[in-house]
Amino acid sequence: MSTGTALTGSGVHTPPHVVTNEQLCGTFNTWARRQNAAGGSPPIAESSPEQVAQLSGIRARHYVDASGILDPERMCPHIPDRPPSERSVQAELALAAATRALASAGRVGEDVDLVIVGASSLQRPYPAIAIELQDALGARGFAYDLSVGCASAAFGIQLASEAIRAGSARCALVCAPEIPSAYSNFRDRDSHFILGDAAAAVVVEPLERARPGAWEILASASASRFSSSVRNDGGFLNRCDAEGRERPDKLFHQDGRRVFGDIVRLVPRFATDLLERVGLGPGDLSRAWLHQANGRMNEAIAQRLFGEGAGAERAPTVLAELGNTAAAGALVAFDRHREGLAPGDLGALLAFGAGYTLGGQVLRQL
Numbered sequence: 001m002s003t004g005t006a007l008t009g010s011g012v013h014t015p016p017h018v019v020t021n022e023q024l025c026g027t028f029n030t031w032a033r034r035q036n037a038a039g040g041s042p043p044i045a046e047s048s049p050e051q052v053a054q055l056s057g058i059r060a061r062h063y064v065d066a067s068g069i070l071d072p073e074r075m076c077p078h079i080p081d082r083p084p085s086e087r088s089v090q091a092e093l094a095l096a097a098a099t100r101a102l103a104s105a106g107r108v109g110e111d112v113d114l115v116i117v118g119a120s121s122l123q124r125p126y127p128a129i130a131i132e133l134q135d136a137l138g139a140r141g142f143a144y145d146l147s148v149g150c151a152s153a154a155f156g157i158q159l160a161s162e163a164i165r166a167g168s169a170r171c172a173l174v175c176a177p178e179i180p181s182a183y184s185n186f187r188d189r190d191s192h193f194i195l196g197d198a199a200a201a202v203v204v205e206p207l208e209r210a211r212p213g214a215w216e217i218l219a220s221a222s223a224s225r226f227s228s229s230v231r232n233d234g235g236f237l238n239r240c241d242a243e244g245r246e247r248p249d250k251l252f253h254q255d256g257r258r259v260f261g262d263i264v265r266l267v268p269r270f271a272t273d274l275l276e277r278v279g280l281g282p283g284d285l286s287r288a289w290l291h292q293a294n295g296r297m298n299e300a301i302a303q304r305l306f307g308e309g310a311g312a313e314r315a316p317t318v319l320a321e322l323g324n325t326a327a328a329g330a331l332v333a334f335d336r337h338r339e340g341l342a343p344g345d346l347g348a349l350l351a352f353g354a355g356y357t358l359g360g361q362v363l364r365q366l
Helices: 021-037 049-056 089-105 129-137 152-166 236-240 256-276 295-306 326-336
Strands: 005-013 017-020 060-063 114-118 142-146 172-178 198-206 215-224 287-290 346-353 357-365
Touching (some): 005 152, 005 326, 017 021, 021 049, 089 172, 089 198, 114 129, 114 152, 129 172, 142 152, 152 198, 152 215, 152 346, 172 326, 198 326, 256 295, 256 346, 256 357, 287 295, 287 326, 326 346
Parallel strands (some): 114 142, 114 172, 287 346
Antiparallel strands (some): 005 198, 017 060, 172 198, 215 357
8 A cells, every 4th residue: 555655855954052051041041030029929940951851852942043042031042023125034034944855856946736734733823834834945836835833844745735636736845944932931840942943854755756765655644633741822813812922821831740741641542553554553653753842742752662671772762952943853763873774674763742633654775
């Protein structure tokens, strides 16, 4: 069984500003001490770099801007508005990753006739970031955005594969440009360290156009189930309620324990069902590229899929250096850890996010 499509190239771009746990916790702790000295109630506990690494597996992350985040008076990135005559920040990130993905596939912008931008949050409602990226690349055809949390890129790959099978596209680009630093709450002790900025992209083409080393898409699936355990209420309606504009719920927030328990059950079940579509089981996989959510969560998912002792070779992570890069995470893991396998080896791209949303592809190396 096969979809008749393949991932023929991939690329990643990370912004230049690297912030370590020590730097991030130092800023948080300076702010917390000031709040406590001012009589804040209840007292705010300080954040520990060592505990952050132990709980999440994250030691550093990249940001579009670090100066504003590390300023205890601001704790928010400096990302000035750009006029319509200039490329948007999100399209700029997308273009860098897309250019690398196209080069990896041996394609150029003019070859592309479908652009999908999938991200956990989009810079604006319209015009679509994907259309701006299409214009920057000189691509043909059509383009659109989608946003279903951290599974956005996996949903995009399925839609691109289906468009190719239907004959409405011949060369699709799926890009996940993520700037979660813009919606992170750096004053929330439980989540201030989680997210990092990055962009990743893949090229999807008909199987007959794929070169050796590309990845055939054997099967693809998406699923969703409503939950408010991971939520961000920021949006265009915020201006309509003046009293609520600055509430923390307008930024990323989650019930971490609830999310952990739910996702660790949902993802292995979703993955097993997806594999069964093509007569496979988890034991047939040489590698699983998971959404880069949390070190402990990914380890628990890998153990449920592969059994005890499933190591980084089978379910590699990029969390230590990049943190949780939202919808870009699984694609980053794929791009960084798709070497070292042989033709015929099987892998699975598995993404999951707020919603809950789950998306994935079963892949075979050509």
